Structures are given as C-alpha cells and as structure tokens.
Amino acid sequence: MRLTDPEKYFNYFRMSPTIFNELLNIVGPLIEKQHVVRKPIPARTRLEVTLRWLASGDSMTSLSYAFRIAQCTLSQIIPETCQAIWISLQEKVMIDPTEENWNTIARDFEAICQFPNCIGAIDGKHVIIQAPPRSSSCYYNYKGNHSINLLAVSDAKNRFVIVDIGAEGRQSDGGVFENSGLPYILETNALHIPLPRRLNDTDLEFPYVLLGDEAFPLSTYMMRPYPRSGRLNISRKIFNYRLSRARRTVECAFGILVARWRIYRQPIIANTSTVVKAVQATIVLHNF
Incomplete structure (x- = not known):
C-alpha cells in the first residue's frame, strides 16, 4: 500500500507515508531493539502495529493475526510505543x-x-x-x-x-x-x-x-x-x-x-x- 495505493495506506494508518516516515525518524531511536540472540521486531513494524491499534480499535488478538506477532508480544510493544510517541513528540507539538x-x-x-x-x-x-x-x-x-x-x-x-x-x-x-x-x-x-x-x-x-x-x-x-x-x-x-x-x-x-x-x-x-x-x-x- 505504501508504494501502490497511498489512499488506502492513509486510511489504514491515518497518516500518509511521508508523515509516517517523519514520525518513524523521531520515534524510531526509542523503540529500536538491539540484536542479541534473536532478530528483534523492527521499529517500523512496532510503530505500524501501534498506529493500526489506535486507528482501528481492534483487539490485540486480531492484530496478532494481521501482523503475525504473538499476542503477548503485542501487549508489550503497544504500550512501549505509545509511551515513546508521547515522550518524543510532547515537547515538539505541545x-x-x-x-x-x-x-x-x-x-x-x-x-x-x-x-x-x-x-x-x-x-x-x-x-x-x-x-x-x-x-x-x-x-x-x-x-x-x-x-x-x-x-x-x-x-x-x-x-x-x-x-x-x-x-x-x-x-x-x-x-x-x-x-x-x-x-x-x-x-x-x-x-x-x-x-x-x-x-x-x-x-x-x-x-x-x-x-x-x-x-x-x-x-x-x-x-x-x-x-x-x-x-x-x-x-x-x-x-x-x-x-x-x-x-x-x-x-x-x-x-x-x-x-x-x-x-x-x-x-x-x-x-x-x-x-x-x-x-x-x-x-x-x-x-x-
């Protein structure tokens, strides 16, 4: 959708690809995880699943099927990313x-x-x-x-x-x-x-x-x-x-x-x- 259908992308994440990339550059350093034993979930995916949860109100079970991420992992990713968004944007937009x-x-x-x-x-x-x-x-x-x-x-x-x-x-x-x-x-x-x-x-x-x-x-x-x-x-x-x-x-x-x-x-x-x-x-x- 990011490359072929910007309108559906906007409807899915409630922002354009350009704004998403700008947000990722701001929030990314706070949610990027180190590669220690297993390959971590990328910061882009963490931000995408959080924005989709906020944009749709779907349950974490439903999101786990859509993004192929375990529900217990989502229950940690979403609060962490929401907090990172607040911390990184608060001084910029308030x-x-x-x-x-x-x-x-x-x-x-x-x-x-x-x-x-x-x-x-x-x-x-x-x-x-x-x-x-x-x-x-x-x-x-x-x-x-x-x-x-x-x-x-x-x-x-x-x-x-x-x-x-x-x-x-x-x-x-x-x-x-x-x-x-x-x-x-x-x-x-x-x-x-x-x-x-x-x-x-x-x-x-x-x-x-x-x-x-x-x-x-x-x-x-x-x-x-x-x-x-x-x-x-x-x-x-x-x-x-x-x-x-x-x-x-x-x-x-x-x-x-x-x-x-x-x-x-x-x-x-x-x-x-x-x-x-x-x-x-x-x-x-x-x-x-």
Missing part, C-alpha cells in the same frame, strides 16, 4: 507556556471567534474502557459506562494545549478540574499568562481567561456562560452565544480526535495504564 504564545492564541480566538483575551477552551471527555478488575463503581460514569476522563484545553485552531488524563469516570468535569492541579498553576501564574489589558479603549482591565461550560467554576481565570433561564436580556444572550461559539473549538478538537483514531469508538480493552498511554499518544499525534 505549546511552550510563554507570554508570546498565549498572546498568539488570544489573537487567534479574537480573529476567528471574535472573543478577546481567550487563551483556550476547556472541556472533558469520557474515554470508554472495559471495567478494570476489582474497581467497583470508581470508573462508572453517569452515562452508564466505565471510563477515564480526558480534560483538555484547546486553542482556536483545534490543537490541544493542556491535557489531564486518567481521572476516574465517576468524577464530573468540575471535579476533575479541581483535582488536576490546573487551578493552582493558574492562580500562581506558573504558565506565564499575560497581565490583564484594556479592551476597546476602556478604563477597565480584563484578564486572560479559559472558556468553559456550566460544569466549571466562575473565577478570574475561567469564564462560563450566564445561567440558562427565561430572564436573560439580549446582551447576556449575545455573550452566551459568543462564548459558546469560541468554546466549541474544544468540541471540534474532540470530534477530529475521535474521527481519526477509532479506538475511541468502542470500549478499550486494556489495563488502565495502557489506556492512559494510548490517549497520550493520540493527543500528540493529533497535534503532530
């Missing part, structure tokens, strides 16, 4: 928290969504998993599934900026946010967010904020819509519309993520640590 980068994100939100001083849209997503052994109802969510939480902040171009992965599915988005440590680093400005600035030549200074839905608390660094009621005046309705228009970027980011990596379309049959590594890998691959 934002460096500097004032210049935050200002760039804010300008994008103002140009695309007409919402000033926004440094990201925040929301949570349930990643459906098979119930872990002896987990009781810890991972059981309100939708009736077992899951872990993916809390993410995206920019105006649907790229993930900040992620928190692995919280138990029974927690709400607001609870995951409070326990993630993100409020602390926002309050202490460990992310080097720019200082408040004046808008439209007014005397009032407005801080840079994240945009969330009703699940998140209102604060100096978090903006949420006015409560839905029949008593909203026209200005508040317009504000809610503008906020929702900007906040949908994170929803679009989740939609693109799920459409490309079909592992999210069904319960992931793996232990919790492997699921977390798989989500980390898809996040950086999404940005990549």
Whole structure:
C-alpha cells in the first residue's frame, strides 16, 4: 500500500507515508531493539502495529493475526510505543507556556471567534474502557459506562494545549478540574499568562481567561456562560452565544480526535495504564 495505493495506506494508518516516515525518524531511536540472540521486531513494524491499534480499535488478538506477532508480544510493544510517541513528540507539538504564545492564541480566538483575551477552551471527555478488575463503581460514569476522563484545553485552531488524563469516570468535569492541579498553576501564574489589558479603549482591565461550560467554576481565570433561564436580556444572550461559539473549538478538537483514531469508538480493552498511554499518544499525534 505504501508504494501502490497511498489512499488506502492513509486510511489504514491515518497518516500518509511521508508523515509516517517523519514520525518513524523521531520515534524510531526509542523503540529500536538491539540484536542479541534473536532478530528483534523492527521499529517500523512496532510503530505500524501501534498506529493500526489506535486507528482501528481492534483487539490485540486480531492484530496478532494481521501482523503475525504473538499476542503477548503485542501487549508489550503497544504500550512501549505509545509511551515513546508521547515522550518524543510532547515537547515538539505541545505549546511552550510563554507570554508570546498565549498572546498568539488570544489573537487567534479574537480573529476567528471574535472573543478577546481567550487563551483556550476547556472541556472533558469520557474515554470508554472495559471495567478494570476489582474497581467497583470508581470508573462508572453517569452515562452508564466505565471510563477515564480526558480534560483538555484547546486553542482556536483545534490543537490541544493542556491535557489531564486518567481521572476516574465517576468524577464530573468540575471535579476533575479541581483535582488536576490546573487551578493552582493558574492562580500562581506558573504558565506565564499575560497581565490583564484594556479592551476597546476602556478604563477597565480584563484578564486572560479559559472558556468553559456550566460544569466549571466562575473565577478570574475561567469564564462560563450566564445561567440558562427565561430572564436573560439580549446582551447576556449575545455573550452566551459568543462564548459558546469560541468554546466549541474544544468540541471540534474532540470530534477530529475521535474521527481519526477509532479506538475511541468502542470500549478499550486494556489495563488502565495502557489506556492512559494510548490517549497520550493520540493527543500528540493529533497535534503532530
């Protein structure tokens, strides 16, 4: 497929041969094994089987037939490769928290969504998993599934900026946010967010904020819509519309993520640590 049918290759691995080779050059040194007694499985094959698992959501038994690799070997290759993808791409594709980068994100939100001083849209997503052994109802969510939480902040171009992965599915988005440590680093400005600035030549200074839905608390660094009621005046309705228009970027980011990596379309049959590594890998691959 790599040489004769690039379209099918893209559909199979969710990336073109050129992008795959670029990714292999980055990740390859971390997953290449030494030839000691037996000839090791090549780094290319290790990356291919991992991408296919993420792209299809097939069981490791099914992949073992397709790639002619023992299931017990795949259960080691896939987590190792997912972790290598996260380690090698994290610094390359995730934002460096500097004032210049935050200002760039804010300008994008103002140009695309007409919402000033926004440094990201925040929301949570349930990643459906098979119930872990002896987990009781810890991972059981309100939708009736077992899951872990993916809390993410995206920019105006649907790229993930900040992620928190692995919280138990029974927690709400607001609870995951409070326990993630993100409020602390926002309050202490460990992310080097720019200082408040004046808008439209007014005397009032407005801080840079994240945009969330009703699940998140209102604060100096978090903006949420006015409560839905029949008593909203026209200005508040317009504000809610503008906020929702900007906040949908994170929803679009989740939609693109799920459409490309079909592992999210069904319960992931793996232990919790492997699921977390798989989500980390898809996040950086999404940005990549």
